[in-house]
Amino acid sequence: xxxxxxxxxxxxxxxxxxxxxxxxxxxxxxxxxxxxxxxxxxxxxxxxxxxxxxxxxxxxxxxxxxxxxxxxxxxxxxxxxxxxxxxxxxxxxxxxxxxxxxxxxxxxxxxxxxxxxxxxxxxxxxxxxxxxxxxxxxxxxxxxxxxxxxxxxxxxxxxxxxxxxxxxxxxxxxxxxxxxxxxxxxxxxxxxxxxxxxxxxxxxxxxxxxxxxxxxxxxxxxxxxxxxxxxxxxxxxxxxxxxxxxxxxxxxxxxxxxxxxxxxxxxxxxxxxxxxxxxxxxxxxxxxxxxxxxxxxxxxxxxxxxxxxxxxxxxxxxxxxxxxxxxxxxxxxxxxxxxxxxxxxxx
Ligand code: HEC
Ligand code: HEC
Numbered sequence: 001x002x003x004x005x006x007x008x009x010x011x012x013x014x015x016x017x018x019x020x021x022x023x024x025x026x027x028x029x030x031x032x033x034x035x036x037x038x039x040x041x042x043x044x045x046x047x048x049x050x051x052x053x054x055x056x057x058x059x060x061x062x063x064x065x066x067x068x069x070x071x072x073x074x075x076x077x078x079x080x081x082x083x084x085x086x087x088x089x090x091x092x093x094x095x096x097x098x099x100x101x102x103x104x105x106x107x108x109x110x111x112x113x114x115x116x117x118x119x120x121x122x123x124x125x126x127x128x129x130x131x132x133x134x135x136x137x138x139x140x141x142x143x144x145x146x147x148x149x150x151x152x153x154x155x156x157x158x159x160x161x162x163x164x165x166x167x168x169x170x171x172x173x174x175x176x177x178x179x180x181x182x183x184x185x186x187x188x189x190x191x192x193x194x195x196x197x198x199x200x201x202x203x204x205x206x207x208x209x210x211x212x213x214x215x216x217x218x219x220x221x222x223x224x225x226x227x228x229x230x231x232x233x234x235x236x237x238x239x240x241x242x243x244x245x246x247x248x249x250x251x252x253x254x255x256x257x258x259x260x261x262x263x264x265x266x267x268x269x270x271x272x273x274x275x276x277x278x279x280x281x282x283x284x285x286x287x288x289x290x291x292x293x294x295x296x297x298x299x300x301x302x303x304x305x306x307x308x309x310x311x312x313x314x315x316x317x318x319x320x321x322x323x324x325x326x327x328x329x330x331x332x333x334x335x336x337x338x339x340x341x342x343x344x345x346x347x
């Protein structure tokens with residue numbers, strides 16, 4: 001088990017440092033997604049990754065592609081509190097959006113995965129997600145599709161491997177960027193891009209101290225760079241102040257986050273601070289999808305993270321601000337998938 005690097009921002013620290021530091025907690029989306037040196041992006045690799053992303057043969061019974069639960073032809077997820085997996089059971093957690101996922105330093109709600117490549121290899125062999133439980137079955141399936149065999153030879157100069165699949169899909173995922181939100185346009189100097197209520201909401205996001213945890217390019221803590229390397233996570237407790245009525249009504253302490261996989265009692269209720277870009281498009285909210293609307297999520301966040309009761313006006317203002325984080329969704333055309341005569345998914 002890898003050592004968990006935990007950076008806890010600390011509310012008081014953040015409150016003290018807003019005015020004085022050079023670090024700007026509000027940051028526009030960078031134009032470039034960080035790309036690891038061992039998985040450089042090429043057009044052919046992205047195309048192959050895109051085919052795989054949309055191919056339901058990546059699930060054992062042929063019912064699910066990645067896009068089923070992370071619908072990048074729409075808002076980037078499936079709109080459900082939990083997804084229906086390829087094994088017919090609902091997943092334990094909510095499917096996160098994949099927009100701007102390339103800016104995340106760790107993956108999954110509990111940050112248990114260090115890179116998009118690693119995330120893929122865990123996810124595609126998760127029985128609750130794809131129905132596959134072993135690598136050999138997946139590889140045998142895909143190696144029977146000549147179109148993929150040829151594409152792998154062209155892109156990776158080798159036969160189909162799990163590592164190659166992960167690299168191709170990760171390369172495609174790094175293209176899922178939504179630039180030019182109104183917030184970004186404001187940050188780049190267009191002072192009229194936000195109206196009075198949105199600006200008020202932005203200020204409240206700071207003064208209420210949401211910004212103590214949700215800052216940086218994805219509003220998910222330090223961006224990849226000097227402060228936080230790829231593979232290092234930014235975690236916080238949720239609920240930070242247990243004991244409110246929401247623990248029971250929204251089942252906030254049923255799933256204990258990081259503790260669930262590393263069993264370290266110190267990590268109970270620890271979660272990755274999640275990104276907030278395009279948040280208006282990814283209802284319902286929280287790891288268990290228990291908050292139906294953004295208003296509800298904001299009110300609960302203030303209460304359980306900061307022990308604050310927001311007025312209706314504050315909630316409306318902060319929600320208005322959060323809606324300015326919706327970027328331009330890229331046009332994505334469906335790829336043609338390689339076909340095979342006589343191929344059936346049923347064994
Ligand atoms: C059955 C629905 C389902 C399918 C199919 C599915 N996913 Fe997911 N995905 C989820 C859920 C649920 C999570 C969150 C699980 C968790 O955090 O424990 C998730 C998490 C992720 C994450 C991490 C997101 C983040 O914010 O850290 C990525 C990346 C991802 N999936 C990519 C993929 C790819 C690529 C495929 C295709 C191989 C795929 N998913 C197929 C449901 C699905
Ligand atoms: C102490 C750190 C902290 C503070 C302060 C905080 N958050 Fe969060 N926020 C988190 C964590 C951790 C989660 C993930 C919760 C989970 O696992 O379901 C989260 C989740 C969210 C979500 C749901 C994300 C999703 O994809 O479903 C929203 C919306 C949100 N926060 C907004 C806010 C707002 C608005 C404020 C200020 C009122 C705020 N947060 C204050 C840490 C914090």
